[in-house]
Amino acid sequence: xxxxxxxxxxxxxxxxxxxxxxxxxxxxxxxxxxxxxxxxxxxxxxxxxxxxxxxxxxxxxxxxxxxxxxxxxxxxxxxxxxxxxxxxxxxxxxxxxxxxxxxxxxxxxxxxxxxxxxxxxxxxxxxxxxxxxxxxxxxxxxxxxxxxxxxxxxxxxxxxxxxxxxxxxxxxxxxxxxxxxxxxxxxxxxxxxxxxxxxxxxxxxxxxxxxxxxxxxxxxxxxxxxxxxxxxxxxxxxxxxxxxxxxxxxxxxxxxxxxxxxxxxxxxxxxxxxxxxxxxxxxxxxxxxxxxxxxxxxxxxxxxxxxxxxxxxxxxxxxxxxxxxxxxxxxxxxxxxxxxxxxxxxxxxxxxxxxxxxxxxxxxxxxxxxxxxxxxxxxxxxxxxxxxxx
Numbered sequence: 001x002x003x004x005x006x007x008x009x010x011x012x013x014x015x016x017x018x019x020x021x022x023x024x025x026x027x028x029x030x031x032x033x034x035x036x037x038x039x040x041x042x043x044x045x046x047x048x049x050x051x052x053x054x055x056x057x058x059x060x061x062x063x064x065x066x067x068x069x070x071x072x073x074x075x076x077x078x079x080x081x082x083x084x085x086x087x088x089x090x091x092x093x094x095x096x097x098x099x100x101x102x103x104x105x106x107x108x109x110x111x112x113x114x115x116x117x118x119x120x121x122x123x124x125x126x127x128x129x130x131x132x133x134x135x136x137x138x139x140x141x142x143x144x145x146x147x148x149x150x151x152x153x154x155x156x157x158x159x160x161x162x163x164x165x166x167x168x169x170x171x172x173x174x175x176x177x178x179x180x181x182x183x184x185x186x187x188x189x190x191x192x193x194x195x196x197x198x199x200x201x202x203x204x205x206x207x208x209x210x211x212x213x214x215x216x217x218x219x220x221x222x223x224x225x226x227x228x229x230x231x232x233x234x235x236x237x238x239x240x241x242x243x244x245x246x247x248x249x250x251x252x253x254x255x256x257x258x259x260x261x262x263x264x265x266x267x268x269x270x271x272x273x274x275x276x277x278x279x280x281x282x283x284x285x286x287x288x289x290x291x292x293x294x295x296x297x298x299x300x301x302x303x304x305x306x307x308x309x310x311x312x313x314x315x316x317x318x319x320x321x322x323x324x325x326x327x328x329x330x331x332x333x334x335x336x337x338x339x340x341x342x343x344x345x346x347x348x349x350x351x352x353x354x355x356x357x358x359x360x361x362x363x364x365x366x367x368x369x370x371x372x373x374x375x376x377x378x379x380x381x382x383x384x385x386x387x388x389x390x
Contacts, residue, residue: 128147
């Protein structure tokens with residue numbers, strides 16, 4: 001069998017096809033998981049149980065893509081522009097987020113349940129620390145955005161420091177240290193917070209507050225994504241080895257994910273806390289490493305459906321709870337059972353519609369402004385610096 005050669009540039013556009021499939025899987029998993037907390041058909045709850053791991057898949061994807069851009073810059077001998085990095089993240093993340101946040105605080109009837117946390121917790125992306133889900137149930141899924149934003153803040157600074165001191169190869173020790181620290185912190189969190197409430201009714205709330213939401217417990221996916229990007233950029237021979245076996249390795253990743261399912265079901269257990277999070281992230285990382293290789297069966301598979309779902313994934317993630325809550329309220333007033341298949345179908349259509357509105361009225365215009373700002377800055381640079389950042 002002939003294998004297509006691989007390159008070390010992980011920004012190669014063809015890989016977006018495979019990554020679109022993974023983004024689609026991630027958002028569908030999250031949507032189904034959250035839908036079970038609204039009115040839902042009986043079958044949906046059985047299907048959605050493991051859907052919470054879609055967030056972990058998003059973490060792996062983010063770690064891979066964001067660090068991959070930085071690794072690519074370093075590999076080309078260029079310096080990392082922190083200004084450019086943060087401008088890109090600002091215009092990509094904040095405009096649709098602020099629109100949804102404004103809706104939550106302006107129209108209380110749109111809130112899915114409970115009350116929102118203080119506004120500053122959302123604006124500073126610190127909601128996931130000490131978050132009391134029972135008290136502040138509104139827009140609770142912002143916790144994962146907090147993890148990613150904190151990651152986006154620290155990662156380029158760490159890259160800059162390691163590049164400045166020419167200590168790039170020692171980054172592996174930092175990654176390993178963070179993995180180990182994650183184990184230690186989760187183990188401490190379990191014995192300190194979970195064990196005292198094991199026989200009480202506060203198990204789920206305590207789990208979310210001290211184990212599931214905090215960034216220091218959820219770094220596994222991001223670190224695995226960063227590790228894959230680094231290895232593929234600076235050790236192309238490793239990627240070539242994976243490329244020759246990509247389909248088998250993808251099946252291995254699915255097998256590891258199946259094992260992770262058994263380890264992490266039910267969710268709020270010691271085994272999930274200590275081993276489930278890293279095992280889930282490892283499984284998704286193996287699948288991602290395989291699917292970005294040219295020889296993989298999904299590498300060049302074009303799917304209009306998964307491409308569209310992937311494109312709308314961020315907008316769907318931000319708005320789906322508002323839309324489901326509001327749509328089911330309207331359907332109940334019209335005499336339609338919110339637990340019916342029809343209600344679910346209408347909610348899905350409504351979520352896609354809302355995501356399209358966010359995408360084309362907010363996301364795309366914001367990205368155009370970003371590109372204009374970057375182009376203007378580049379045009380004003382001296383000639384030698386233009387060559388450096390091009």
